[in-house]
Amino acid sequence: MGDDVFGEDPTIRALELRVASLLGMPDAVFTASGTMANQLALMTHCRRGDSVVVPRNSHMVLFETGASAAISGIQTFEVGEDGHFDGDHVRAAARSNAYIYPPTRLVVVENTHNFAGGRVTDAARMSHIAEATSALGISLHVDGARLPHAAAATGLSMGELVVGATSASICLSKGLGAPMGSVLAGPLDFIQTARRYRRMLGGGLRQAGLMAAGGLFALDHHMGDLRLDIDRAGELAAALSETSTFAPIGQPDSNIVVAQTVGWDAEAALAALTDRGLRAMAFGASRVRFVLHRDITEEAFQAALTAVRSVRP
Ligand SMILES: Cc1ncc(COP(=O)(O)O)c(C=O)c1O
Structure with missing residues (x-):
């Protein structure tokens, strides 16, 4: 393996160029995590004191330890x-350069939106948002941690889903199933600067080619399997809706199902599910998130359906 801090690892470079091409962008940089790619x-895109328009309950705001404020000095609206917004929301929220405002430099779309249960932003909605950012002269970033699942859900390519965006990231270690890493893509000068900041954050990983090989393998071999996760999410939501103990929130768009717990709280429900060998996550006091992924065998999936049907407060 070569040393990626010196730009000498061929596998990292191959992965970066592959993702850039898949997203229809000029260049890309490998990052340790989705959080690092977002940050x-x-x-x-921004300077300290700037503002960014984000979807409500975005990963950047909820789950990145306040990094946008702590590291970049960004205010979010x-x-x-x-998980959805449109061009009118952007126009209403964006602040001008007038002296008293935190000027808005960036809009972020999270596709799919994690907290909203894997909500997909389709190409039409994306194009309305891009129209607004372009008219306002601000940049548009797609947090595409689960963009591969958005592509599987819509039947569009990842590139078609980020048309109009200035930059976009995908995670290799979520639905794609690689051991680690994300990739951030965008214009040449943007990636050159992002690479400097990556080093500043300690994210220059030197012999990370082994990780990039996992990412390339996942892009080559796992994209076609993602549809199964989405079909299973639909089945799981249907099974949950037949119980008196869970109420799925909306119809799942992709591989995430969020359900309200009925008659018990999320922690109690999770304890009962864990006893039956099913692991999920609390999303607040009375919501549970289930994620469907490629490592679930058919037998395990059937056992999961049985578990959600049989657990009781
Ligand atoms: C939408 C979204 N963006 C970014 C991330 C961050 O990824 P990581 O946990 O690899 O830093 C996540 C993680 O779940 C996510 O759901």
Whole structure:
């Protein structure tokens, strides 16, 4: 393996160029995590004191330990509902350069939206948002941690889903099933600066080619399997809706199902599910998130359906 800090690892470079091409962008940079990719995007698009328009309950706001404020000095404005927003939300939230405002430099789309239960932003909605950002002269970033599942859900390519975006990231270690890593793509000068910031955050990983090989393998061999996760999410939501103990929130768009717990709280429900060998996650006091992924065998999936049907408060 070569040393990626010196730009000498051929597998990392092959992965970066593959993702850039899949997303229809000029260049890309490998990052240790989705959080790092998001934070590099913020640091590169913005200056301290700038503002960013994000979807309500975005990963950047909820789950990145306040990094946008702590590291980049960014103020966020949350818009929309249920993982969705449109161009009008952007126009209403964006602040001008007038002296008293934190000027808005960036809009972020999270596709799929984690907290909203894997909500997909389709190409039409994306194009309305891009129209607004382009008219306002601000950048548009797609947090595409689960963009591969958005592509599987819509039947579009990842590139078609980020048309109009200035930059986009995908995670290799979620639905794609690689051991680690994400990739941030965008214009040449943007990636050059992001690479500097990656080093600043300690994300220059030197012999990380082994990880990039896992990412390339996943892109070559796992994309075609993602549809199964989505079909199973539909089956799981149907099974949950037949119980008196869970109420799925909406119809799942992709591989995530979020359900309200009925008659018990999320922790109690999770304990009962764990006893039956099914692992899920609390999303607040009375919501549970289930994620369907490629490592679930058919037998395990059937056992999961039996578990959600049989656990009781
Ligand atoms: C939408 C979204 N973006 C970014 C991330 C961050 O990825 P990581 O946990 O690899 O830093 C996640 C993680 O779940 C996510 O759901």
